[in-house]
Amino acid sequence: AEAYGKKQSWEDALNKAKESYHGNKVSKGQKDYTEVALVFGNEDTEPVEGALFQRLVEELLIPLLEAVKEESSDAA
Structure with missing residues (x-):
């Protein structure tokens, strides 16, 4: 999720995963x-190859990372 958030490149994020x-x-x-x-x-396919992985990153982890960043910047 961090790799995707930095470059907005799913390929980079997938390579990191x-x-x-x-x-x-x-x-x-x-x-x-x-x-x-x-x-x-x-499973026959690796978890990082599945559509569920990308969905979890986009819909759960990226918003979570953004919320943590906002919280830490508000505390500073």
Whole structure:
């Protein structure tokens, strides 16, 4: 959601989400978390590839991030 909010590019946001999901040399990916495997383990497609993921980012996470930013700027 942060990557999408910065550049308004779904491709950039999806690449960042895939990196978090798969991990890198420094940290393991979220796909290796037990709770993620329990929820998404039987799916043929990765959760970040589904339409639900994009909808959650656009309709839930971006407004949430904007609200947090407004709250923190109001407190300053």
